[in-house]
Amino acid sequence: MSELFYAGGLIAIVSTLLVIVQSNVVHALIYLVLSLLAVAVVFFSLGAPFVALLEAIVYAGAIMVLFLFVVMMLNLGQASRDQERAWLPPRVWIVPCTLVLVLLGMLLPQIFEIAAVTNSPFVEVGVKAVSAELFGPYVLAVELGSFLLLAGLISAYHIAKR
Amino acid sequence: MGWIEWQVGSGLNIASILLVVIVVAAMLIWVERRLLGFWQDRLGPNRVGPFGLLQVVADMIKIFTKEDWVPPFADRFSFVLAPTIIMIVILLSFSVVPFAPGVGVVDSNVGVLFVLAMASLGAYSVMLGGLSSDNKYALLGSLRAAAQMVSYEVFMGISLLGVVALAGTFNLREIVEVQENGWFVVPQFVGFLIFLIAGVAESHRLPFDIPEAEQEICAGYHTEYSGMKFGMFFVGEYLGLVLISSLITVLFFGGWHGPFGIGLLPPLVWFALKASAFIAFFILLRAAIPRPRYDQLMSYGWLFLLPLSLINLLVTGVVILAAN
Amino acid sequence: MSTARKNSALTTLAVLVRDTLTSQVVTLWKVFRHLWVPTDTVQYPEQQPAMASRWRGRIVLTRDPDGEERCVACNLCAVACPVDCIALQKTEDESGRWKPEFFRINFSRCIMCGFCEEACPTNAIQLTPDFEMAEYKRQDMVWEKEDLLISGTGKYHDTNFYRVAGKAVAGKDKGEARNEAQPVDVRSLLP
DSSP states (O other), X not given: XXXXXHHHHHHHHHHHHHHHHOSSHHHHHHHHHHHHHHHHHHHHHTTOHHHHHHIIIIIIIIIHHHHHHHHHHHTOOHHHHHHHHHHOOGGGGHHHXXXXXXXXXXXXXXXXXXXXXXXXXXXXXXXXXHHHHHTTTTHHHHHHHHHHHHHHHHHHHHHHHO | OHHHHHBOSOHHHHHHHHHHHHHHHHHHHHHHHHHHHHHTTOOOSXXXXXXXXXXXXXXXXXXXXXXOOOOTTSOHHHHHHHHHHHHHHHHHHGGGOOOBTTXXXXXXXXHHHHHHHHHHHHHHXXXXXXXXXXXXXXXXXXXXXXXXXXXXXXXXXXXXXXXXXXXXXXXXXXXXXXXXXXXXTTTTXXXXXXXHHHHHXXXXXXXXXXXXXXXXXXXXXXXXXXXXXXXXXXXXXXXXXXXXXXXXXXXXXXXXXXXXXXXXXXXXXXXXXXXXXXXHHHHHHHHHOOOOOHHHHHHHIIIIIHHHHHHHXXXXXXXXXXXX | OHHHHHHHHHHHHHHHHHHIXXXXXXXXXXXXXXXXXXXXXXXXXXXXXXXXXTOOOSEEEOBOTTSSBOOOOOOHHHHHOTTOOEEEEEEEOTTSOEEEEEEEEETTTXXXXXXXXXXXXXXXXXXXXXXXXXOSSGGGGXXXXXXXXXXXXXXXXXXXXXXXXOOOBTTBOTTOSTTOOOOOOXXXXXX
């Protein structure tokens, strides 16, 4: 499974980079979907197929569809692409890239340390286990999350009614 | 480790499933036209080969030799990507379908969710196709498709949960094995109806072909497509039809089990019979039922199917709890 | 108020269910039964369709019972033609009969409306029950007089224009036509 993990991770990193540098917003969204699917593969390789498929259904399948839906409404043409390019010349990237590299340099030793400690064998966490956790110790968080969603639902209904 | 254990058949098995599924989907083009013909007191295509069986070959030759044209105003990357998505996504969904004991690709513990995930990714095909065409009718079609597919995924998922709760597993093969002594269509009849309607909407076939309503918006999202790129959308639609019929068979009609424990025929034949019956039913739907208006489709889904599927799930849960 | 609204919601639901059963399911059953209804299709090349004799198809130029051309080149058909597909030029033969020098119908424009047949005073131009006129070259759709002229009288067997018209032609002088009085000699005073 580790090959799958590294392949998924690599695709996720590359496609996320492509999301950032794209000037065409539709292409950026396609790469973002790819990145989310790659993350789903990573979850799968870590033995969490349920979470992997929820990632694919909810993030890649529903939320990104809504993103694309909004992009359709906006009627973005060549003008917005040119503007995007004008806003992001290469020199703008220097400072953020340096900061990110510094962060990466600090993170890498930690990651290798953790990897050395928890090189645990592959254990599949099934749907039942996840559900038992969600409705056992974390039931309060689930209920709070559903409250939040209900509030969002009601406000959306209110806005749509006006 | 994991996925090797999940594999059901050999490599030959997998290759033959892929081949059979694609050939069946292609033959459905002919089957649908002939059945529609009979239901409209016509004959349908009967010229090419015996009973017109080679019509598919003629169509394939036509579609392959057509000019593979990308409009100069289209966004080339998304335009080429869009039709491949629907083919790949639906063919991937077939990997978790248990056709018969020992026949299948993967025996996944999350098969139902996998099918739902692939169905939700299928929405990108129509959306990107319409968006990249840079054509108002295509855009309208893909807007409709996006709203329709995202909405009906919800009811599809919830209607399946009753079956999952009864079977106690997300594994499609285990769901079939549980149904040996009784099909889920009896306790889950409402769920079956909702899944049927949502399945038609999800594969956007008539009467719910609102994204490609010819009379209103040309051909909807595939207005600008021609040649094999259109062919992929076209065959993708029939693949979706086969998939939905197989899923109904697996989830509600006992998969490869005969009715009332009758085992006269081989399991694969039972499966094929049931799936073909549903395919014919979907074609009958196309022949008989007119297309609803777009807002009617949405309000029917959110105001009728959603509460109904939630009530169905609630009642199923209560019954299971009471039985335990 | 709230009970009324609840009732209306329930009524809507009941109406929806009833409509689904009575309309959609019945429709499905009725369409399904058409599987056993014999088809209306005519298997065309092997099985010829039954053509009515007044079918408006390929245009012909007919001859009168004497075997002479009926067309007198009056140009009324060309005037009546809504798509201007008829072109002809009048000429006169040695017997004094008027006839077209050329008569050309462009069948790639013709819409088979039959206005030319209605306009024709001599029943010369007629539409026939024949529709198999496909050609590989567009130029072949333009038919000349030799292609249009048939040897018979077509649908109207008795029309014979020069036998009723006052025009003098060879073999029929003035006053010799059917129901025609002898011409009045305006220079004579005798009754």
